[in-house]
Amino acid sequence: MADFAKLTRSRSILSEVTYITLNLLLAAVVTFMIIITNSPIISITLVILSKWRIFAVRPRYWFANVKSNMVDFIVGLSFAFIIFTAYSDYLSFTLIILTALYAGWLLFIKPRSSTIMMEIQAATALFLGTIAATQALFIIEEVTFPTIASVFLVVTSFVIGYSVARHILLAGSETGISFMSSIFGLFIAQLAWISYHWLVSYSVIGTTLIIPQLSIISTLIGFSVLAVYKSYTNHDGRVRLSDVFVPILFSLLIIVIMLIGFSDPVIF
16 A cells, blocks of 8 residues: 555656646747747647647537637747747847746646636736737738738637636636627727727837737726626625725726826827
């Protein structure tokens, strides 16, 4: 019995070491391939291939598995694309930080299933997903028509909004999850459409990162909506002002300050 317990612990330690090593390797290879090829295609492919277990079941379960893993998909693809757009030299500070953040996502955030961690996962996907979608917009603008670029941003933002809302709602016992997720997705898509015609981005000092106003506003609105939802579920269908006043006021103040004092739009 003691030998069996030792063998079990040894296998557990080996599995943990293997898991950590493979995730660190994925983060490093994603960045390395962007450096080598100066393209995000191989890195994006690696992120998709890393989710092979989604398709290791009968085909009728593929769509459900894809929906369940959309938040991780969004974050992984966003990191790959953001690393590509932020890449300036071989060992830039920005590149190292982004790679470390992606490794942190893979090792410490993605595997957790507590309520607070699922909220962090959803917020990360919303923030990074809209950053990547906005950055991809400029590339699409160069090779296609403006209409195609705007459709891309709106559709992508809907998928992001739908996925993060569904991720949060699945943690509870809600009914009508698809409907409520679609509502939030449509709201984010509307923000994206407005953003396309009033595009504002901020440079992060000391890095090559660009953060669009859309990402900040979407995340703040998501934060406020989450506060309302948690109050609603915690008090039997009633929203208490004491629960939502501070989050909503904080979000509104930041948004108003940005719109009034820090908006220099690029109009297409």
